[in-house]
Amino acid sequence: MPANCPLCGRPPSGIINSYTAQEVAEFFTSRVLGQERCDRMEAILHRLWGSDTVRVVRCDPCAFGYADPFVAGTAEFYQLEAPDTPYPRDKWEYAHTLRRVSDRLSPEASLLDIGAGKGYFLSRLIDRGWKPGNLMATEFSVSGGEAIARLGVECRPTDVRSLDGGGRRFDAITMFQVLEHLDGYDGLMEAVARLAKPDAHLFVAVPNGDRIAFNEHNGLLPDCPPNHVSRWTPKSFQVFADKYGWTLEGCELEPAPTVAGEAVYGAVNRFIQRSHVRGTWARAVYAGSRPFRGRVNKAVKALGVATSPDAWGAAATVARAARGGGGVPHALWAHLRRAG
Missing domain, CATH: 3.40.50.150 (Vaccinia Virus protein VP39)
Incomplete structure (x- = not known):
């Protein structure tokens, strides 16, 4: 049984998603970038959770979602996942x-x-x-x-x-x-x-x-613990x-x-999501871009998005969803x- 809500202490209302340590390790440290790094991440996750599985659950009375186990990422996790986070200058x-x-x-x-x-x-x-x-x-x-x-x-x-x-x-x-x-x-x-x-x-x-739910419903990147735990x-x-x-x-x-903004976001986000799946075009592009750095690396990935039917399909799906109910x-x- 998942743990009670960190805000109100009530039992959870249901399970949103469930992930294995292997799936989360692949998400944060793709094997395209090296098997050893991915194996290290999987070991970190096992230590963090004390098990092979993490769930994301919801508390309907609080309208709150949280990871179970409700354990934040450690410095060791973040140093491996993103040693130098590219902080945006403007938000x-x-x-x-x-x-x-x-x-x-x-x-x-x-x-x-x-x-x-x-x-x-x-x-x-x-x-x-x-x-x-x-x-x-x-x-x-x-x-x-x-x-x-x-x-x-x-x-x-x-x-x-x-x-x-x-x-x-x-x-x-x-x-x-x-x-x-x-x-x-x-x-x-x-x-x-x-x-x-x-x-x-x-x-x-x-x-x-609600944006996280929109992304996951439309096949975009999932919001996996232990990076985000709420x-x-x-x-x-x-x-x-x-x-x-x-x-x-x-x-x-x-x-x-805007609807156009959602379409671009959907295409890029879906391409990144598919790069974590073996045998996909996105994965092959990410592997092929590894020898390059800077603008050339970005150009190779941009070409990959532009030539990906899956990315274009996601752009259309997300744009339709935004047009029907408004952007999220x-x-x-x-x-x-x-x-x-």
């Missing part, structure tokens, strides 16, 4: 949060960015007059920490749950595309409360749970806020993609306020 939630922050706080305020990547959001704050000395970040990646240090911002390569802020407390705390990677909510929110001022703001962005909706954020004594000030979805937003944003 919808950056601009959205900046507008809210500018309305509520002055550039003299303090802010902690948890899992700050390469500091692109912090850089935007500094461009708006925020003092680097009033900012702080956590980030595990070496490249991210170095980029944040160049901004003049203190960065700690540590889990926020064990962060020693030296007595500092912050007017605002941000977590962009971080919460879905984490387990242990009691410890997380205890740390956030310790680091937050009495009336602090908490801004969070996660993948939209699936969020506005209702689950309300449960989360209530549980930990915060007020949910707002919960908004990123603007939906990729990101979900929440603004929580701590009670004074």
